[in-house]
Amino acid sequence: MVMDASKLAELKLFVDQCKSNPSIVHNPSLSFFKSYLQSLGARIPPDTQTDKGGVNMAEPGQHSDSKDPNFSYEEDDDIVESDVELDNTGVVEPDNDPPQMMGDPSVEVTEDMRDAAQSEKLKASDAISEGMLDEAVNYLTEAIMLNPTYAILYATRASVFIKLSKPNAAILDADAALEINPDSAKGYKVRGMARAMLGRWEEAASDLHVASKLDYDEEIGSVLKKVEPNAHKIEEHRRKYDRLRKERELKRTERQRQQQKAEAQDQEALSAFKDGQVIGIHSTGELETKLNAATRTSRLVILYFTAT
Secondary structure, three states: OOOOHHHHHHHHHHHHHHHHOHHHHHOHHHHHHHHHHHHOOOOOOOOHHHHOOOOOOOOOOOOOHHHOOOOOHHHHOOOOOOOOOOOOOOOOOOOOOOOOOOOOOOOOOOHHHHHHHHHHHHHHHHHHHOOOHHHHHHHHHHHHHHOOOOHHHHHHHHHHHHHOOOHHHHHHHHHHHHHHOOOOHHHHHHHHHHHHHOOOHHHHHHHHHHHHHHHOOHHHHHHHHHHHHHHHHHHHHHHHHHHHHHHHHHHHHHHHHHHHHHHHHHHHHHHOOOOOOOOOOOOHHHHHHHHHHHHHOOOOOOOOOOOO
């Protein structure tokens, strides 16, 4: 019997479908075809669905993420950041003393009060040179109470708190100095040094860079040499994980797009079938489309060839 060329092409497509998915022949409705193949001595591969412990019970058009080749549990896991190896030499425990006395900026400062404040400041300088730091703090506190609008007094007391390893107290005074005078180089300097003592490397680097632009000195440069490497490591670390998070988000978005596309294709494929009814197919292209749709929607397709 000579078959029509178009029918032969359709048969070839069916055979190709069997090659790509051999488990088709295990379908009960194709038992006659399976028996025929076995009668010819063909080796029938095992049913992959049975080997996997069952069949997919999902409704057509529904996708299980675990069967989605684009799905990865790893992509949905939170990114666990590794620790950054930093040089923490000189970092101290935060001081938690009660806040030091601060002046009242609304007080009207007289000339006599300014002179008295200057006198207390000189006493503090002498105490610092003699290593009497607590006494220096007391003198500077008196000076601040007399002249609470003089930024350098707060900045100087902050520098003494640095020597006493009290970075939080130093930051409080530095903030007060900068509120009075936003261009206080010493205010930025001591705050940067205090933040470095607390391991707040990026903030410390920022303050010290501002201080160096306003009034550079060797002490600022020395502290920056220690602070900058740590700040750079933290910045690089953050950029790395920001990039990883963005990449993960792009992959998630693409996976969702692919899933939505597949679901749309499934719906389109479902509309192409009339379950239990015979559908006429008149070209190899149409046959291929129907077979692909059947595969996506877990439909069994039985081909009938008729001579014309």
